[in-house]
Amino acid sequence: MPPPWAQGQRPWPGQWLAGPRPVAYPSPVRFEGVPGEPFTLAILPAPKLVSGVSVGALVAGIGSILVSGAVWCFGLAGSNQGWGALVGGAFFVLAALLGLAGVGLGIIGLRNIKRDLTGVTTGKGYAITGLVCGGVGLLSAILGLVTAILLTRGS
Numbered sequence: 001m002p003p004p005w006a007q008g009q010r011p012w013p014g015q016w017l018a019g020p021r022p023v024a025y026p027s028p029v030r031f032e033g034v035p036g037e038p039f040t041l042a043i044l045p046a047p048k049l050v051s052g053v054s055v056g057a058l059v060a061g062i063g064s065i066l067v068s069g070a071v072w073c074f075g076l077a078g079s080n081q082g083w084g085a086l087v088g089g090a091f092f093v094l095a096a097l098l099g100l101a102g103v104g105l106g107i108i109g110l111r112n113i114k115r116d117l118t119g120v121t122t123g124k125g126y127a128i129t130g131l132v133c134g135g136v137g138l139l140s141a142i143l144g145l146v147t148a149i150l151l152t153r154g155s
């Protein structure tokens with residue numbers, strides 16, 4: 001039995017006729033002729049690229065905040081038994097490294113985006129957020145370690 005549109009009926013909405021589905025291409029940026037040929041090339045816009053360094057800054061900054069929470073938790077939980085400053089200090093090292101990485105990668109990411117002459121690279125918000133989160137995580141880890149040391153000495 002032939003399909004309905006072969007019998008003169010119209011296809012219903014959403015039903016495709018034979019052949020590939022149409023693709024919506026973006027508007028061309030410019031057209032360039034091909035030397036020696038009667039053809040013209042349509043140059044499509046380049047997609048935006050997110051800076052990997054900026055994303056790395058964001059991940060390191062968020063990690064620094066999370067690990068600085070462990071500094072506070074272990075520092076306060078073990079302050080009565082005397083091991084809070086030791087375990088909090090171990091997590092402090094990781095939080096400090098992640099915080100410094102977040103700040104450093106955020107600065108590098110902002111510089112890379114600013115120096116991009118093509119205007120294709122994005123991710124300024126990721127870089128700024130990573131820079132801020134890295135600084136907050138580093139500061140929080142320092143305060144957590146100092147608190148753990150003071151509470152451990154006091155008990």
